[in-house]
Amino acid sequence: MHDLMVPITILSFLCTITFIFWRSHVNEAIPATVGALFVLLSGSVSLADLGVITETIGGAAITIIATIVMAIVLESFGFFQWAAEKLLEKSRGSGIRLFWFTNLFCFLMTLFVNNDGSILITTPILMMLLRNLGLKNHQKIPYLLSGALIATASSAPIGVSNIVNLIALQIVHMDLYMFTAMMFVPAILGLALLSGLLFLNFRSVLPAKLPPVKPWNVSPRNEQHPLKEVAMPISPEKRGSLMRNILIFVFAVRISLFVASYFHFPVPLMAVIGSVFLLLWRWYYLKITPADMLRKTPWYILIFAFGMYVIIYGLHNIGLTQLLIHSVQPLVTSNLLQASVVMGTLISILSNLFNNHPALMVGTLTLTNMGLDPLTLKISYLASVIGSDVGSLFLPIGTLATLMWMHILKKGKVKITWGDYLKVTSTVIPITVIFTLAILAYWVSWLF
Numbered sequence: 001m002h003d004l005m006v007p008i009t010i011l012s013f014l015c016t017i018t019f020i021f022w023r024s025h026v027n028e029a030i031p032a033t034v035g036a037l038f039v040l041l042s043g044s045v046s047l048a049d050l051g052v053i054t055e056t057i058g059g060a061a062i063t064i065i066a067t068i069v070m071a072i073v074l075e076s077f078g079f080f081q082w083a084a085e086k087l088l089e090k091s092r093g094s095g096i097r098l099f100w101f102t103n104l105f106c107f108l109m110t111l112f113v114n115n116d117g118s119i120l121i122t123t124p125i126l127m128m129l130l131r132n133l134g135l136k137n138h139q140k141i142p143y144l145l146s147g148a149l150i151a152t153a154s155s156a157p158i159g160v161s162n163i164v165n166l167i168a169l170q171i172v173h174m175d176l177y178m179f180t181a182m183m184f185v186p187a188i189l190g191l192a193l194l195s196g197l198l199f200l201n202f203r204s205v206l207p208a209k210l211p212p213v214k215p216w217n218v219s220p221r222n223e224q225h226p227l228k229e230v231a232m233p234i235s236p237e238k239r240g241s242l243m244r245n246i247l248i249f250v251f252a253v254r255i256s257l258f259v260a261s262y263f264h265f266p267v268p269l270m271a272v273i274g275s276v277f278l279l280l281w282r283w284y285y286l287k288i289t290p291a292d293m294l295r296k297t298p299w300y301i302l303i304f305a306f307g308m309y310v311i312i313y314g315l316h317n318i319g320l321t322q323l324l325i326h327s328v329q330p331l332v333t334s335n336l337l338q339a340s341v342v343m344g345t346l347i348s349i350l351s352n353l354f355n356n357h358p359a360l361m362v363g364t365l366t367l368t369n370m371g372l373d374p375l376t377l378k379i380s381y382l383a384s385v386i387g388s389d390v391g392s393l394f395l396p397i398g399t400l401a402t403l404m405w406m407h408i409l410k411k412g413k414v415k416i417t418w419g420d421y422l423k424v425t426s427t428v429i430p431i432t433v434i435f436t437l438a439i440l441a442y443w444v445s446w447l448f
Contacts, residue, residue, distance in 0.1 A: 008042035009314040012038040012039050015035060019031040028304050032307030036311055054306070056167060056309065058268075060170060062272065063160060063257075065297060065301065077246055082243050095210050103147065103150045106148075110150075110161050127408075133210055139205060139207060141416055142205050144405075149198065149428075152392075156436075157188055165360075185439075253277075279293065324363075325370055329370050333370075343380045348388075351388055352394050367380050367384070393425055395425075396418065
């Protein structure tokens, strides 16, 4: 069996990634689990390694699950439908204003929830809104595509918006506070550039004046929405103040994660505390007990993250990271700008070939075995995150979020081809990635 260890591990990885791409509508935890079992049977990952893997992904998984619980609670209050109605109201009949508010809406949803959750929440809402406006297919694409790109790229500014970012943080022993201090400004500037480039790309298609919208309601029964039930209705008189209070509370919970990180209080525990308080608030206000969370929470995310990391750890153990070290180390150790551009570009390429989850894990494991000085390690890791969160958007197979987005559009009979997608991303993504990586290097150099 030892002789077959290397080919079985490599084949397990390739088959897992191929199946996820080929059958994107199938729960990704299934191929990840099957692949991980084959890797374990091959012997490239030991039982002792499983303990290390559990410790590495445990905190990240708990934090993301707690965040998703908060998203489900928010939907119970009707928060997302209310936010979409505000989106239309603020647009005041202008297609251009709707474009900018769509991007802002998707950005905020990623910061408050996470990138996958943002795609699952905002895409059905935008599809319903655009359909009720009576827009043609080619007029819908600017809003849906820019919203998806911004929602996914918006996981870069703060590590807590993406499970793979959180796992990688644990690997490099970097806290959430330091991540945000070093990454927030470059990533926000990169997002601003991306939004501007998307507007320039779509400006000729955006309708100057929107047609009047029909009365509409986002129902999970009619849309590809992850949340399966409509909550108890809340009277219009109470909705405004209630939604404002919920928004303030959720924002305070998100801030508390960074405060906890600064004072070395366990971030997963703080996320759980915030979710519990929101659950109790819902129980008091809507009389819905927390029992439904056991059914509605997507626990498969834990299985997927664990299975994928087992596969990547197997590749690490058979020498993949050593191969990358020999190839990349001379380039990374030259200067901070070169380290940023090289690692960001490498992870961008790997993400579009193999998906950003395994790409960032492989890249992070490679970095930790290079013997880099602390500052070069941090900037190389942050550049890898930019490649994973932004560079991965060049192809629709680069992230699970964009795979899910394409599937939702297909179910909603919105036609967007790979050609339509690449026509936009082939120009905006490379420019955004190189710009963000350069800003990251200069920003971190200025900070330290």
